[in-house]
Amino acid sequence: MARQTYRVVGRNIDTLRVNGHGPLGEGVLETLLALQDEAVAQRDALKQRRRDEARVVTPWQLDGQPLLIAPHGANQGMWQVLLFCPAARVSIGSGQLNGITVQVILSSSFLWQHGYRGAWDKTQTLLDELGSFTYQPSEVHLCADIAGKSADTLHDADFVRLGHVTRWRLNDAMVLDIVDREATPEDHSTNELIVRYRQAETVSFSLASPHSSVVYDKPREIRTHSHDKVWFGDVWEANGWDRRQPVIRVEMRYEREVLHEMGVETMAQLWEMLDSLWQYSTRKWLRHTIPTHDKNRSRWPTTAWWKTVQGVTFERADACPGQRDKVRQFHEQRMISTILGYVESWVAWKAHEQGVIEGFDLYDALVGIFDQADDHYSHDATTFLKQVEDKRRKIGYAKDKEAAAKQRKLGMLADEPAS
């Protein structure tokens, strides 16, 4: 019997969110706010329904489409201005909180149609018209579409991952519904029946965490109602899809915290690290395996299907798995304010439970905490000093790792031919 072959029919960044630090251009905010006023006036002229959908055209464009301004900001005040177009959604604020003045979310179709680099180049050209920013990736979803395996054959117990137990979830997550334009009328009717009663199966891992993953099934029979999604089938077909094989999408999601730990602070670093991210996620963080009797799950062999997933490349084929290094730095001011914040909350709760304690000041609060320390430490059979020693080791370890990372980076630079 011929061995089942799997084919990578698509790979891309499917979601990209980028922060921009830096000042807005002269008069840009004024222009935008004036346009926003127009949108507000338009909204107020509308009666009841769809009022919030009022939009006014701005002078800026992305991918040939004008940016439209909404009559409101976004996210309860962090962003004063909200701009829309099919390719992206741009939020603009004053940057007073943490220096971030602009945040852009690129749409999936934009990213697929131009490739992630092309889409970003266009976006950056637009953003550079608004002000002078330095860009930092905030959220990235890497995905690969693999043809030749049906999601029915996936079992949660086969997935080995660091940390926590896998969780299955049945839901109707984003399932692409694409129709074959060449489909004959009778094909269409059979497809329709199957699709209607088919349930999409999604495996999700650590969904709420900074690093998460989703593995989901695309129905074998693909149909669509909206023509703007038809190109998706074309992308797969260009990569050898026969328009019949089942396709499973593996998606790895990275939020700011993980990117930070991986050393991704700029767009250039993001492109450079894409493959390291993917290698980390598919080799170390999550694997699909054939279970054996070995109690050590890390020794379970990887399936051929997952090896295909591991073999997906974005920029370069020789990447090593990235490493997540907890970034440890002594930020004394922040530590003090956090400690004091905790003490304040503790006293606030105490006062809530026991009534207001007259003349209870910081000193008394710290004494109160001191009184609880014995209980706390004896519970874990340790002492304050032991814990401090422990922390000192950890800090030392972090420093060693930092040095090692630096060493690796230097090594990589040395390997690269001077262009």
Add this chain to the structure above:
DNA sequence: ACGGTTATTCTGAGTTATGC
């Protein structure tokens, strides 16, 4: 007045990997 916004840091609990 209050709740919510983003990035970052720390901690404890729980699980897996690894070194001797």
Add this chain to the structure above:
DNA sequence: GCATAACTCAGAATAACCGT
């Protein structure tokens, strides 16, 4: 084979200011 190291995750906290 066992003790310890390493890792993940969830949930605290901070900053300054906007919208309801």
